Amino acid sequence: MSKEDRIPVLVFCEGQFGKIDGKTANGLARYSSKYEILGIIDSTQEGKEAKDVLNDVTNYILIFKNLDDALDAVSVKPMYIINGVAPDGGKFPFDAKDMFLDAMQRGMGIINTAHDFLSNIPEFVEKSRRNNVELIDLRKPPAKPHFIQGTLVGKNKPIRIFISGTDCAIGKRTTAIELVHALRQEEIQTNFVATGQTGILQEGDYGVVLDAIPGDFMSGEVEHTVVEASCNADVVVIEGQAGIHHPLGNHGVAILMGAQPHGVIIQHAPTREKLDGFPQFEGPNLKKEIKLVELFDSKVIAITLNHEGGTDVDTYIQEYERMYGVPVCDVLVQGAVKLVDAIRKEFSE
Amino acid sequence: MSKEDRIPVLVFCEGQFGKIDGKTANGLARYSSKYEILGIIDSTQEGKEAKDVLNDVTNYILIFKNLDDALDAVSVKPMYIINGVAPDGGKFPFDAKDMFLDAMQRGMGIINTAHDFLSNIPEFVEKSRRNNVELIDLRKPPAKPHFIQGTLVGKNKPIRIFISGTDCAIGKRTTAIELVHALRQEEIQTNFVATGQTGILQEGDYGVVLDAIPGDFMSGEVEHTVVEASCNADVVVIEGQAGIHHPLGNHGVAILMGAQPHGVIIQHAPTREKLDGFPQFEGPNLKKEIKLVELFDSKVIAITLNHEGGTDVDTYIQEYERMYGVPVCDVLVQGAVKLVDAIRKEFSE
Numbered sequence: 001m002s003k004e005d006r007i008p009v010l011v012f013c014e015g016q017f018g019k020i021d022g023k024t025a026n027g028l029a030r031y032s033s034k035y036e037i038l039g040i041i042d043s044t045q046e047g048k049e050a051k052d053v054l055n056d057v058t059n060y061i062l063i064f065k066n067l068d069d070a071l072d073a074v075s076v077k078p079m080y081i082i083n084g085v086a087p088d089g090g091k092f093p094f095d096a097k098d099m100f101l102d103a104m105q106r107g108m109g110i111i112n113t114a115h116d117f118l119s120n121i122p123e124f125v126e127k128s129r130r131n132n133v134e135l136i137d138l139r140k141p142p143a144k145p146h147f148i149q150g151t152l153v154g155k156n157k158p159i160r161i162f163i164s165g166t167d168c169a170i171g172k173r174t175t176a177i178e179l180v181h182a183l184r185q186e187e188i189q190t191n192f193v194a195t196g197q198t199g200i201l202q203e204g205d206y207g208v209v210l211d212a213i214p215g216d217f218m219s220g221e222v223e224h225t226v227v228e229a230s231c232n233a234d235v236v237v238i239e240g241q242a243g244i245h246h247p248l249g250n251h252g253v254a255i256l257m258g259a260q261p262h263g264v265i266i267q268h269a270p271t272r273e274k275l276d277g278f279p280q281f282e283g284p285n286l287k288k289e290i291k292l293v294e295l296f297d298s299k300v301i302a303i304t305l306n307h308e309g310g311t312d313v314d315t316y317i318q319e320y321e322r323m324y325g326v327p328v329c330d331v332l333v334q335g336a337v338k339l340v341d342a343i344r345k346e347f348s349e
Numbered sequence: 350m351s352k353e354d355r356i357p358v359l360v361f362c363e364g365q366f367g368k369i370d371g372k373t374a375n376g377l378a379r380y381s382s383k384y385e386i387l388g389i390i391d392s393t394q395e396g397k398e399a400k401d402v403l404n405d406v407t408n409y410i411l412i413f414k415n416l417d418d419a420l421d422a423v424s425v426k427p428m429y430i431i432n433g434v435a436p437d438g439g440k441f442p443f444d445a446k447d448m449f450l451d452a453m454q455r456g457m458g459i460i461n462t463a464h465d466f467l468s469n470i471p472e473f474v475e476k477s478r479r480n481n482v483e484l485i486d487l488r489k490p491p492a493k494p495h496f497i498q499g500t501l502v503g504k505n506k507p508i509r510i511f512i513s514g515t516d517c518a519i520g521k522r523t524t525a526i527e528l529v530h531a532l533r534q535e536e537i538q539t540n541f542v543a544t545g546q547t548g549i550l551q552e553g554d555y556g557v558v559l560d561a562i563p564g565d566f567m568s569g570e571v572e573h574t575v576v577e578a579s580c581n582a583d584v585v586v587i588e589g590q591a592g593i594h595h596p597l598g599n600h601g602v603a604i605l606m607g608a609q610p611h612g613v614i615i616q617h618a619p620t621r622e623k624l625d626g627f628p629q630f631e632g633p634n635l636k637k638e639i640k641l642v643e644l645f646d647s648k649v650i651a652i653t654l655n656h657e658g659g660t661d662v663d664t665y666i667q668e669y670e671r672m673y674g675v676p677v678c679d680v681l682v683q684g685a686v687k688l689v690d691a692i693r694k695e696f697s698e
Contacts, residue, residue, distance in 0.1 A: 150629030216560035250599035280499030
């Protein structure tokens with residue numbers, strides 16, 4: 001999608017922009033091939049630019065106090081308002097219900113990323129009908145679910161690369177998207193499969209919001225989506241969720257089983273001691289993740305590092321390359337060339 | 350619950366009783382502490398007794414052609430009709446819709462085990478209201494979902510034992526229930542946590558139908574249910590689903606993470622070569638299951654065997670005890686005494 005074809009939107013992120021619960025909004029501010037972010041609504045940061053809050057944002061995006069201010073300021077009419085708040089547990093911000101209803105009144109659809117489905121709430125359904133705007137519940141599972149068939153077991157092509165990690169909010173999606181772009185730049189036909197709502201909003205030709213799929217169908221929906229993405233592709237890159245040795249590790253296992261990846265890249269933050277949001281559990285454990293990938297019949301072909309908190313990753317790159325015998329890099333600093341090379345080397349036929 | 354307090358029910362299992370897709374009905378015919386099975390509806394086996402079809406059934410249960418015949422024959426009025434057909438993917442048998450509506454007309458509630466929710470279908474809702482009978486969708490997730498908290502991490506008591514396995518339909522539930530009864534016989538306060546609909550119907554004080562829970566909440570619902578079951582218990586036994594190295598292994602990981610089991614018992618069929626329903630995937634692999642349990646910070650304390658197809662398990666018992674250094678038994682033949690001893694030995698404090 002060229003920049004001009006993108007769909008203009010506002011992103012609601014009251015009180016959370018730049019924070020961990022604002023990760024959907026943060027991701028969209030950084031990058032989306034699908035949506036043009038006209039502005040962010042967060043009254044606690046009114047008047048700032050997105051890049052004042054997140055230093056890796058390069059797009060010009062203003063933060064507004066409320067819907068009125070945003071609509072007064074923008075030059076294009078937003079087609080949707082996206083709910084960019086994503087707390088653990090995925091509640092819809094019902095505090096802001098009136099603003100969302102007002103947005104529909106003014107001709108905007110809603111893209112809802114919460115586990116609560118607005119299409120089940122008569123007030124929202126009625127308002128969307130009356131104003132002829134869309135109500136999109138991104139997490140609503142397909143009406144006809146897909147049960148795992150084993151379609152991809154033993155299938156050599158396309159090459160399927162799973163970007164897993166040792167934790168949530170560690171950079172898996174960013175690494176995946178960088179890798180997709182790097183592969184495409186080498187004219188390798190690449191499709192991206194998103195497995196979470198932010199990935200779908202950012203780069204969403206193929207995707208499933210795995211955390212909303214009933215247990216019986218998690219691996220099957222991944223399989224179905226990866227099969228769809230396998231048409232006309234040399235490589236399919238699959239976004240991970242959480243990790244495997246993780247309280248939400250059921251997602252990782254569903255992807256391993258459904259996608260049957262030939263190679264896994266593990267994203268890790270060398271100095272992160274506790275799991276994000278789960279301080280009671282054992283912290284990120286790269287060694288266990290690697291062993292788990294192997295027990296699930298795949299192999300780790302590279303490790304990617306997150307330099308959060310100013311970690312000097314260079315020393316870790318050398319240490320891990322020696323320890324694990326695979327290429328290691330920091331994609332945000334060095335790009336994804338090393339990963340493209342690793343894929344070429346492993347799957348040269 | 351004493352035998353006299355059990356709730357009288359009919360079980361619908363058209364064309365499937367005794368077969369793999371009839372596993373809910375098969376389980377109920379074998380055993381239920383909660384329901385009294387008055388009869389089974391399966392026109393293809395009309396006139397037989399349940400024990401003619403399943404040789405391990407000891408209850409006297411007749412198989413009927415249809416609802417009319419069943420109601421004519423029984424001496425007690427059934428309170429519910431249970432949908433006992435459980436195909437992969439869990440579709441409701443809509444072919445038999447009229448019979449279920451008729452059952453409501455005659456004053457019976459429906460206990461529905463399918464992934465399709467009857468409470469979302471106006472025709473069923475209307476009929477249940479008009480006849481003042483219940484419509485229970487056993488797989489409907491809780492309205493207020495539970496996200497994993499880590500409550501059980503590091504908690505020593507009660508002892509939590511997870512009955513996992515190397516495949517579906519391999520005997521995990523039977524082993525779990527036998528173990529529960531054996532522990533109770535030793536006057537060890539034991540609670541059972543079912544994780545599938547049959548377990549809940551058979552012995553359902555605590556339970557969650559895990560395969561219907563959205564990915565984000567699978568481990569959390571397990572945790573919540575195990576915490577509930579931890580009151581006044583010395584031991585909590587948790588039923589497994591599928592396995593870990595399995596196309597539906599997301600269930601096993603959710604239980605490991607949510608329940609934080611101190612010990613795992615793995616149910617295995619030594620001569621089963623292919624996974625049930627998944628011939629494309631690698632077959633049951635006991636070694637990998639054991640390693641996976643260890644990587645998830647628990648330990649295998651016993652192995653239980655299924656003698657399906659007349660397997661002579663005695664040789665395997667010796668071989669596995671030598672190989673894996675844990676007690677091995679066939680619960681259906683030898684009872685669960687060896688398992689009780691294993692639990693005592695491991696957790697004697």
